[in-house]
Amino acid sequence: MPIKYKIDVIAALKEAGYNTTRIRKEKIMGEAMLQKIRSGQMVSWATLETICGLLNCQPGDLLEYVREAPDNR
Template identity: 65%
Template structure:
């Protein structure tokens, strides 16, 4: 897939004070979303928005387009 994460999202969330336990416990992100991130599968726009809110960033800070990755 030509769109991929350009940062380690889970590490960035952890650095911002959000462990995977806290994300699940406070219902900020579900386990299926966390698994998608672990597997480098893009998440829904709603979940991407939530991640941007938690990290105080823009989607372009998280995702990048790599034309060669789609070949």
């Protein structure tokens, strides 16, 4: 996938005081979204908005476009 996370989002959330237990307990986001972030998968726009709000950042601070090499078959 050409869109990738620039940073370790889970680590950044922990640094900001939001460990995964707190995130689940306060229902900030569900386990499915946390698992997607851990595995490098993209999350919904709503989840991205939540993360940006918690980290006080812009989506561009979290994501980057990485051009994939063309498939030479």
